[in-house]
Amino acid sequence: MIQTNTIQSTINYIKKELEKIYPVRETESMAYILLEYVLKYTRTQIQLNRSENISNDHFKQIDTYTQELKTSKPIQYILGETEFYDLTFKVNEYTLIPRPETEELVHAVINENKEEGLQILDIGTGSGCIPISLAKNLKGACVSSADISAEAIEKAKENAELNQVDVHFFHRDILNWKNFDWDNFDIIVSNPPYVTEAEKSKMEKNVLDHEPHTALFVSDHDPLIFYRTIAEMALLHLKKGGKLYFEINESLGNEMAALLEQKGFNSIRLRSDINGKNRMVSAIKPQ
Incomplete structure (x- = not known):
């Protein structure tokens, strides 16, 4: 039977x-x-x-x-896909699994920028969840995205096609941004690596064993290296009054605000996620 x-x-x-x-x-x-x-x-x-x-x-x-x-393999990698901002994204071992706090970052950008035809740059493409969600929800936006991983960019291109949006992807190392030509942008947004090596011991086994470490971790000696570099690049390639949005390490919120102030940005705002933790920061380039 x-x-x-x-x-x-x-x-x-x-x-x-x-x-x-x-x-x-x-x-x-x-x-x-x-x-x-x-x-x-x-x-x-x-x-x-x-x-x-x-x-x-x-x-x-x-x-x-x-x-x-x-x-302990994440279910998103087993099925090869996940949901983000009401869209479906293919994921693999070269792309981070999108997190809820990143949805909050995307929501802030969409909610605060209603103009049509914005020029937007995302730094750290991964699965493409940030640039694709912005392209899908901001009318007439011209969205570009850069990542050091060619494999991640290939998956992001697949996701852009899946979600029927146009995003311009670039295989670039942002730490060497001066080696490349960049347009000028209304918005630059990034969720760069921000987990320090010292924090590894607190992380779940399924993350440590399966998600790409280059997209997660930074040195204990210079945990703000990506933020500092992107802020310096943004000073040259944001338009006057352009906006900078970051997802950040909750333990480094004050340091992030101080860094952006020191670089000369205005209207610096630490933002809490749904759990009340400082997980985002935004700033405006002076007019």
Whole structure:
């Protein structure tokens, strides 16, 4: 007799398999994500059809993903995609998994800049989540993005096509920005590496083992190297009154504000995320 698995029994199975590795709430979230992905159901459809049988092929596929999750590999890398700002993005080992605080950064840029035809530069492309979301939501914006990783840029190009936007991608090392020609921009935005080597011990195993370290970590001796470099570049390549937006290390907010003040920027604003932590900063180039 062939065993049948319902949606509810499959949820229970996934949670049981993962309970020794992840918190209960996380196992439930993973169960829904796997079922949504494999069955092509919405979460509401899953909740309304818990007694529905699923095919053996679908169950085998879900079980394969579940066993991968037991190795601490992030679910976004297992499925090869994630959601960000209501858009779908393909991800791989060359791209960071987009975080909720980065959505807040994107939302701030979109919410505060309603003019049409803005010239925008994103630095540190990754999956392309920032520049693609801006291109999708800011009317007539001309968006460019630079990254040191050619592999990340290839994935970002795929995501731009997937989300039907035009973004100009450049394979460039921002630490050597003077070696390249740049346009002048209304907005420069960046989520550069900002986790110090000293903070590695506090990070989850699934991040350390799987996400690209070059996109995460900076030296303890100069944790603001990317911010300082981008600020110097922005002084030359932001238009007068242009805006600079950063995602930052929550422990370095005051240092970031001081750095931007020292460089001559105005209207420096430390911004809290939904959890009340200083995770963003913005500033304006003097007129």
